[in-house]
Amino acid sequence: MELNLWAVAAILLVGLATFSLGFRSSRQASTTQDFLVARRTVRSRRNAAAVSGEYLSAASFMGVAGLVLKDGADALWYPIGFTGGYLALMLFVAAPLRRSGAYTLSDFCEARLGSPALRRLSTAFVVFIGMLYLVPQFQGAGLAVHQILPSVPGWTGVGLVAVLVIVNVFGGGMRAVTVVQAFQYWLKLFAIAAPTFVLCALFFSNGGVDGIGATGLSQPAPPRFLSDATVTVETDVRLSVAESVQLRATGVVDGGYTRDQIVFWGPGWHTASEGTVLEFSEGSATPVIEGATVANIDWLRPITGSNDLFTTYSLIIALFLGTMGLPHVLVRFYTNPDGRAARRTTLHVLTLLGLFYVFPIMLGALSRVYAPELLVSGRTDAAVLALPMKIAPNTLGEILGAITAAGAFAAFLSTSSGLVVSVAGVLSTDVLRGRIRDFRFGAALAGSLPLVLAMLLRPSDISLSVGMSFALAASTFCPVLLLGIWWRKITWVGAVAGMLVGGVLVLVSLVVTTVSDYTGHWAPTFLQQPALATVPIAFLVVVITSKATPSRIPADTNRIRMRMHAPDRLGFIRDRDIARFGTAAERARLANGRHRR
Amino acid sequence: MNLIPGGTPGDPPPPRPRRKKVILADSRAPVTKLRTVVELEEQTSWAEEVVRGFIRTQFWTAVRLALIVIAVFGALPLVFFLAPGLSEVTLAGVSLPWLLLGVLPFPLLFGVGYWYNRLADGHERDFVDLVEK
Numbered sequence: 001m002e003l004n005l006w007a008v009a010a011i012l013l014v015g016l017a018t019f020s021l022g023f024r025s026s027r028q029a030s031t032t033q034d035f036l037v038a039r040r041t042v043r044s045r046r047n048a049a050a051v052s053g054e055y056l057s058a059a060s061f062m063g064v065a066g067l068v069l070k071d072g073a074d075a076l077w078y079p080i081g082f083t084g085g086y087l088a089l090m091l092f093v094a095a096p097l098r099r100s101g102a103y104t105l106s107d108f109c110e111a112r113l114g115s116p117a118l119r120r121l122s123t124a125f126v127v128f129i130g131m132l133y134l135v136p137q138f139q140g141a142g143l144a145v146h147q148i149l150p151s152v153p154g155w156t157g158v159g160l161v162a163v164l165v166i167v168n169v170f171g172g173g174m175r176a177v178t179v180v181q182a183f184q185y186w187l188k189l190f191a192i193a194a195p196t197f198v199l200c201a202l203f204f205s206n207g208g209v210d211g212i213g214a215t216g217l218s219q220p221a222p223p224r225f226l227s228d229a230t231v232t233v234e235t236d237v238r239l240s241v242a243e244s245v246q247l248r249a250t251g252v253v254d255g256g257y258t259r260d261q262i263v264f265w266g267p268g269w270h271t272a273s274e275g276t277v278l279e280f281s282e283g284s285a286t287p288v289i290e291g292a293t294v295a296n297i298d299w300l301r302p303i304t305g306s307n308d309l310f311t312t313y314s315l316i317i318a319l320f321l322g323t324m325g326l327p328h329v330l331v332r333f334y335t336n337p338d339g340r341a342a343r344r345t346t347l348h349v350l351t352l353l354g355l356f357y358v359f360p361i362m363l364g365a366l367s368r369v370y371a372p373e374l375l376v377s378g379r380t381d382a383a384v385l386a387l388p389m390k391i392a393p394n395t396l397g398e399i400l401g402a403i404t405a406a407g408a409f410a411a412f413l414s415t416s417s418g419l420v421v422s423v424a425g426v427l428s429t430d431v432l433r434g435r436i437r438d439f440r441f442g443a444a445l446a447g448s449l450p451l452v453l454a455m456l457l458r459p460s461d462i463s464l465s466v467g468m469s470f471a472l473a474a475s476t477f478c479p480v481l482l483l484g485i486w487w488r489k490i491t492w493v494g495a496v497a498g499m500l501v502g503g504v505l506v507l508v509s510l511v512v513t514t515v516s517d518y519t520g521h522w523a524p525t526f527l528q529q530p531a532l533a534t535v536p537i538a539f540l541v542v543v544i545t546s547k548a549t550p551s552r553i554p555a556d557t558n559r560i561r562m563r564m565h566a567p568d569r570l571g572f573i574r575d576r577d578i579a580r581f582g583t584a585a586e587r588a589r590l591a592n593g594r595h596r597r
Numbered sequence: 598m599n600l601i602p603g604g605t606p607g608d609p610p611p612p613r614p615r616r617k618k619v620i621l622a623d624s625r626a627p628v629t630k631l632r633t634v635v636e637l638e639e640q641t642s643w644a645e646e647v648v649r650g651f652i653r654t655q656f657w658t659a660v661r662l663a664l665i666v667i668a669v670f671g672a673l674p675l676v677f678f679l680a681p682g683l684s685e686v687t688l689a690g691v692s693l694p695w696l697l698l699g700v701l702p703f704p705l706l707f708g709v710g711y712w713y714n715r716l717a718d719g720h721e722r723d724f725v726d727l728v729e730k
Contacts, residue, residue, distance in 0.1 A: 073677075073684070076698035080670070087666060087706050091659040091713055218685070218692065301684040302677040302694045312674045340721070343714055350710045354703030361699045486656050558640055562648045565655060566637065567721035570728070 006402035007148040014187065014406045015164055018413055022168045022180050044341045048348030050178045051332050053185030055082075055349075056356060057133075057415035058140030058381075059466040061188060061408050064357065065387075066380035068364025069371070070292040072299030075364070077312055078467075079357035081319020083350060085470075089324045090346035095339035096485045096564040099572070103334050104426050105327060105477055112484045114554045115492035121499055123430045125476050126327045127446075130423035132469040133326070134416055134450035135457065138162060140381065141412040142454065147382045148405055155455050161409070165416040166447040169424065170440050178335060184414040185352060191407025192359040192384070195400040199366060199391050214369045220297040222285045223372040226390075231376045233276045239287035239376065241265045242294050246284065251276025278376065286372035290521075292380070299368065311529055318471040318531030324481055325473030328418035331425060338568040363387055384408065420446045467529055468510055475502030475534040479542045485564060487546075491553055494546030502538030506530060637728065651724045655717060662713050669705065673697060 060082060067075035102108035105126055110119040138158045145157025168180070209216050215223050222242045233251070249263045252273035270287065272278060280286075293299040303309055323329060336342040367374065367383040370390040374380050385408060388400035420443050427442035428435070476499045483490045509527040516523035526532075554560070563572045637644045677683060677694055686693040 073692075073694050073698060076695070080698065080702045083703060083706055084666070084670070087710055088663070090710055091663055095717070300692055300695070301681060302698065303674050304681075306678070309674055309678050313671075316670060316674075340718065343717065347707070347710045347714050350703075350707045354707060357703065358700070486652070558645055558648070559638075561652065562637060562640075562644075565652045566648065567725050569721075569725050570637070572637075 006398045007405040010402040010406035011148075011409045014409050014413070018180055018184070018410075019164070019168060021183060044336065044345040045348055046182045047178070047332070047335055047341075048345045048352060049185040050181035050335075051329070051345060051349050052352040052356070053181035053183070053188065053414045054328055054332060054418035055353070055415070056185065056188050056411055057466065058137050058408065058411050060356070061192065061360065061411035062140055062144070062381045062384050063466065064360040065364035065367065065383045066374075068361055069367045069374060069383045070289075070380045072293050072368075073302035074308055074312060076302070076361065077315050078319070079361065081316055081470075082323075083353040083357060084316075084320045085323025086346055086349050086353065088320050089329070090343055090350075093324045093481055093485060094333060094342040094346050097330065097481070098333055098336055098342035099339040099566070099568070100560070100564045103331065104422070104429075105325070105330060105481075106426060106430055108484070109480060109492075109495065112554075112560055113490065113492035113495055114556075115496070118492045118496050118499075119430070121496055122477070122480075123426055125472075125499065125503055126426050127423055129325070129469055129473050129476075130327050130419045130426075130446065131450045131453070132472065133328075133466065134419050134423075134446075135453045136465040137412050137416045137419070138451055138454035139457075140408070143379065143381055144385060144405060144408045144412075147379075147385045158451060158454050161412045161416060162447050162451040165413060165420055166443055168413075168417055169420050169443045169447070181414050181418065184410045187410045188407045188414075189352075189356055191403050191410065192356065192363070195388055195404050196359040196362050198396070198400060199388065200362060202391050203366060203369075209369060212369070215296055217296050217365070217368065218300050220295050222288060222294050223296060223368055223375070224283055224285055225280050225372055226370065227282050229280045229373045231278045231280070231373045233272045233274060233278065233377055234379065236273050237271065237376070237378055238290040239270050239272065240290065240294050241267055241270055241285070241287045243267065243285035245280070245287060247281075248279040249276060253278075280373070280376075286375055288375045289378040292375055292378075296368070307525060310526055310532065314471075314526065314529040314532035315467060317535050318467060318474050318529060320474075321478040321535060322470030322472075322474035322531070325477030326469075327422040327426065328415070331422040332418065340568050360384065366391070416447075468506070471529060471531040471534065472503065472506045472510075474531050475506050475538045478535065479539045483539070483542055483546075487543075488557055488561065489546055489550065489553055490542065491546045491549045493549040493552050494542045494544075497545040498538045498542030501541045502534050505534045505537065509534075647724075647727065651720070654720050658716050658720065659713065662709050662716075666706070666709055670702070 060079070064075070064078055067078060097108060100108055100111055102111050104123075106119045106122040109122045110116070138161060141161035142155060142158040145152060145160070206212050212226060214226060215221050244264065244266045246262060246264050248260060249258045249272070250260050251258065253263055253276060254270055254272075265287065269290075288294045298304055303312060333342050333345070336345055363384055367387045367390075371383060371386050374383055374386060384404050385401060388404060389397040391397065392400065423446035424439055424442035427445060428438040432438035432442060479498050479502065480490075480495045484495070509530040513523050513527050566572045637648065684692050684694050688696055
């Protein structure tokens, strides 16, 4: 129970630091400009830390290690894609988009193609993607709280993070969040790097895999329990058993009720219902949840079938092209002073992300050796939190566990704050009237709706549902952004058609997979990651429809293109929001009186 | 008793406008720069041609670098699929695919990004030199 105290203290500390940092800098934020774009004076290094801090979500902090534990080599594409998305952003989008002066994706669509209909459609998608991305963040928070305090129901953690985020955004808007996000990046890096170093050192000083008697990572056998283990099944599971195993079970196993009886499982499929307690003895082979890799040799090997090949390519496309369409990422770029700074910021981001992702990969591999019981319960996302106590079951493990728990909390806080700010910004300027009060109302709405969804829906793997929001972003905004920036002949009709077709296709596959998850996994696996099909289709629809409606090419296309691409020194950069945001009184206060930077 | 023109008697007098300094243009800006900017802004046929050429250069630079990344990451899954024996090759105790997927991509992505940054900055400098001549 001491672990709880350490972890609770660490989480409270993170919450307190976040809140006080946000509060202190929010006292300086007074105008709508401050709230929305941090006055565009943020330096590129700090901005890069803030971008990374905002971007490294629960999917990165906990989800990557969990997927590595479950899927092995194939899961390594997640960190690659999460980072590579920024390269695509830098090559094709960052500088021109910053120079266009658009604050949100909807701003960009309207500025480039001059259509209010397109603006409304993109607003709807921004809000939808933001919410879709927030749900797994909140669910991850619930999972983490449950891991630390098993007696507290998961919804408490969900509610706690949601309230903290909304209050923080209420207090200071984006400037506060910029400082907070930069702080959170370094916090997260420390919280994952320090435990990784210590745990790896312990692993090797114990003599590696052979020294502790675990299944070698290249052996054709499932992982083994290193000590007696008790697993409580949270949701109904279907387990694959490769080597026969004897266990003691209380609850419903294979359809029959047992009460503290010895059960013998031969090779094949077995089920355990919600609430069942399974006790395994030391050295027995681990039954593995459906969907995870059973034998270690398959875990080590990437791409074991043509199905994997399709999923992998689809994932690569979704992650590489989806990043540029995420609402909280683009808003963050607006705090760069000019296009060149936006490019430099992205380069820093590539370094910071690459530095970070090495560690969750290593933790995921270690947990395959040390924490096989997560494969039974299916709560693989908790690997980062559970691993320290598995390797060092003493005070050291408690402290390391507290550090990773604090990092996980930082991950939820920062990503959710960023998402809430960007969705609230879009809601307040596009749907409401753009006053500070509207921004706060938008924030409350953007935080509470996903909160309700997170409590209602069944948690699945964090990274998988995040992968779906990437697919949605890649199939809606990516074609419009890329073609809008580089292709002269795009029209708003084409953009609307492409966004609708791409978006609807992804949404259909999302609904189908969710329904099939509840009714016995009948949907084909490619629907879980449809980007390989939907992204090219969306591009094609935009191109063909635009070609068919050449009369709709905006008259000022050449001028807008010049603004977007001309070097910053020529001074064409126009920030569209100056005239748009804020009421007349707030604008007057901005223009008159003392000089503002 | 309508003392204030256009206002009703109950209205408070309008606040006196603050004094403002109005200038035609920022005198610190160099004249040549102003002239080229005007020319670009007016979209003369020369300006249009120059801008289109510049955008094309930037685009193909980005595409070429993207192709390098696509070639590397596009080939990896196929290579692993066709040569499953690769995972038995180990380097310093770590299986080769894990090194290729877990470590190599990050320096590669940074390197391509760094390269693009330098090229794009160079193109922008050339463009500014061209217009400001």
